[in-house]
Amino acid sequence: MAGERGETGRAGAAGRAGATGRTGVRPARGQLRAALVAESFALLSESGLAGFSVAELARRLGVSAAAPYRHFRDRDELLAVVATQAAHELTGSLRDAAEAAGGDPVDRLAAAVGAYVRYVGARGAGLDVVYARELRHLRDGELAGAGRELMALLLDLTRDAGHTDPARALAVLEQLFALAHGYTALDTGGLLSHSRLSDEETAERAARAAAALVRGNAM
Amino acid sequence: MAGERGETGRAGAAGRAGATGRTGVRPARGQLRAALVAESFALLSESGLAGFSVAELARRLGVSAAAPYRHFRDRDELLAVVATQAAHELTGSLRDAAEAAGGDPVDRLAAAVGAYVRYVGARGAGLDVVYARELRHLRDGELAGAGRELMALLLDLTRDAGHTDPARALAVLEQLFALAHGYTALDTGGLLSHSRLSDEETAERAARAAAALVRGNAM
DNA sequence: TTTAAAAGTAATAGCCCTCTTACTTCAACA
């Protein structure tokens, strides 16, 4: 029983594994690139960033381990594309959620936090992926822009909630997304309320907590 | 440039690396067990649970890769000892912090959250390590007890803050530790306020946020 | 001083991973 860990990580070379199941359907010839990105979200959502491996992806799509390298220079480039898409989707989701929440800034922030938790629950990619350390060296292209766009939206929402002082707005933002990130992390880790909650339930709890946090800050 | 990732993880076998520096001092013969535990905290604090590897530990202590297995059946057993110690230390730290904060339940909770963030910053082990999924199969011995002890303290603190309804207390607890965990995670990931904050500064921010959260919940 | 257990080491098996190279297949176009 040599290699049979259940968590690993860090740099180096090897180090993953996982389900190893042929989950996705083998994509038609020429569709591999898109399929890789799609399956990346599934894999992230199941195993997190730590469990992301090109080899596992290839296995799931029923292609050879070398195939992905026809479309991406290396693992990080694929991850960067996924992170960029996640940033765009997050920006859209949070903006929509805030929009739908009406005019009250507190409601809007709470809705955004809820949307964040919901998105990460569904797609497995959150701030940790978008701003992953290991992708720093690629942070000059699209990913950089998508990351800034997301951060700008967050700041806007916070400022609308009455925190016009930049430093103050940043601090509140930090609180809210520490909260949001914490909910997703604890949930993923199964540390929330004994049994694993549904993504929806977690999102609602996070949104309620966010509202309380914003209210509490105003006191 | 084969194995040169900078993050990995998941199950399987291989998968780490890291600094590979000879950090700790080679322990005197017979002191390896204690040294391994001590160095584990250092490694966790640098690379997180994902970067934890027995091989790296051995390297840092200047002993052969097989040496650790003289003292621990396998990686998980070592990790469980570390987690157990972390749980005890956390319980002590949080209790002390609450104690020192005086009589106001909100202050006490905020102090506990601050202490949590401070501890994780310093030692690298938090709820994620104590309640790690991969250690579930060992959760019958000391670790289980230490985990319950920690959780009991948290619940007590929450209950003292006026949330006598068990479900309500649990929900508030969840909020607070999602917040705390989120702060440590964002901080570790360098996502907080551009430049990396000191552990102390992060802890204070988390404590302030916790106080706001508790106040907001009371409204 | 002998001796036996404890603590380490060397070597290695077995896995998984990333990424490269050379070869094959396929599909669309001339």
Next chain:
DNA sequence: TGTTGAAGTAAGAGGGCTATTACTTTTAAA
């Protein structure tokens, strides 16, 4: 139909990790 470039494959090099086994060094007791 022949050609050609894109897409994919087979193999393998290079590395890291967890553990195991058999051998060596130390240390402390008899």
